[in-house]
Amino acid sequence: MEPFGALADPVRRALLQRLARGPARVVDLTAEHDISRPAISRHLRVLGEAGLVAAEDVGRERHYRLVAEGLHPVRAWLDQVTVVAGPRVPEHVLDALDLEVRRTGRDRAQTSPSHRHTQETG
Amino acid sequence: MEPFGALADPVRRALLQRLARGPARVVDLTAEHDISRPAISRHLRVLGEAGLVAAEDVGRERHYRLVAEGLHPVRAWLDQVTVVAGPRVPEHVLDALDLEVRRTGRDRAQTSPSHRHTQETG
DNA sequence: TCTATTAGTAACAAAGTAGTTACCAATGTG
DNA sequence: CACATTGGTAACTACTTTGTTACTAATAGA
Numbered sequence: 001m002e003p004f005g006a007l008a009d010p011v012r013r014a015l016l017q018r019l020a021r022g023p024a025r026v027v028d029l030t031a032e033h034d035i036s037r038p039a040i041s042r043h044l045r046v047l048g049e050a051g052l053v054a055a056e057d058v059g060r061e062r063h064y065r066l067v068a069e070g071l072h073p074v075r076a077w078l079d080q081v082t083v084v085a086g087p088r089v090p091e092h093v094l095d096a097l098d099l100e101v102r103r104t105g106r107d108r109a110q111t112s113p114s115h116r117h118t119q120e121t122g
Numbered sequence: 123m124e125p126f127g128a129l130a131d132p133v134r135r136a137l138l139q140r141l142a143r144g145p146a147r148v149v150d151l152t153a154e155h156d157i158s159r160p161a162i163s164r165h166l167r168v169l170g171e172a173g174l175v176a177a178e179d180v181g182r183e184r185h186y187r188l189v190a191e192g193l194h195p196v197r198a199w200l201d202q203v204t205v206v207a208g209p210r211v212p213e214h215v216l217d218a219l220d221l222e223v224r225r226t227g228r229d230r231a232q233t234s235p236s237h238r239h240t241q242e243t244g
Numbered sequence: 245t246c247t248a249t250t251a252g253t254a255a256c257a258a259a260g261t262a263g264t265t266a267c268c269a270a271t272g273t274g
Numbered sequence: 275c276a277c278a279t280t281g282g283t284a285a286c287t288a289c290t291t292t293g294t295t296a297c298t299a300a301t302a303g304a
Contacts, residue, residue: 008130020207060301068207085142085190182271
């Protein structure tokens with residue numbers, strides 16, 4: 001859940017996009033985001049807890065960089081959902097599935113499978 | 123933008139996963155989600171506004187189904203970020219990039235950075 | 245050493261989110 | 275027709291999120 005929640009905020013997505021092009025300091029990231037530095041700082045903390053960014057201390061500066069692997073759960077979820085949904089099922093096939101699911105739902109409610117009248121499928 | 127926010131909630135993600143396996147009614151979706159039907163109903167509304175699900179009225183029932191294309195912006199964003207971040211850049215290369223960016227950040231206040239670092243690592 | 249820069253934390257206010265119960269409308273079914 | 279089923283909306287509450295300003299700590303540099 002962590003990475004999904006982290007991606008919900010547009011500022012955090014912009015930060016990740018920026019970091020995808022290379023590491024940056026907090027002041028640099030703040031410079032182009034009409035919000036205060038503490039706000040950016042907290043966004044970075046959220047991203048860090050989600051495993052999407054990592055920081056390295058360089059003197060008094062802190063260099064944040066993208067951790068692309070942190071996005072893996074998101075990609076995996078996306079793949080799972082879209083693959084199971086099937087590769088471009090035509091509309092009329094979805095309709096057929098639709099009727100099927102309705103019948104199943106009713107059967108489950110009263111647990112009597114002898115009640116089927118399969119006159120819709122051809 | 124919208125779809126990202128919709129995916130932030132675990133209940134909504136579960137609903138999408140469920141609908142990926144076929145359409146379902148609201149009562150069916152509610153049956154396996156220890157929250158009330160109005161809550162599910164509102165989640166479905168959010169998903170609908172995000173373009174991730176669609177509904178079809180069948181008598182007094184409403185059949186929701188996944189709209190997989192609605193996830194396309196998410197996948198596109200993921201692709202963009204991970205592609206730009208590069209395919210598995212080794213740690214020492216990231217360090218090099220790190221130093222490069224730090225110097226550039228300082229230069230930006232004075233001179234114009236008219237160079238680029240586009241090195242492939244295979 | 246004194247001062248500027250960088251960055252995190254604390255405390256707070258405004259807004260959004262997610263759940264609840266109560267209610268209403270529409271559609272099947274005995 | 276009477277009644278159950280299905281599903282959306284309204285009103286409300288509790289919690290979370292996101293921004294702010296003020297403060298503190300550590301490092302760089304004249």
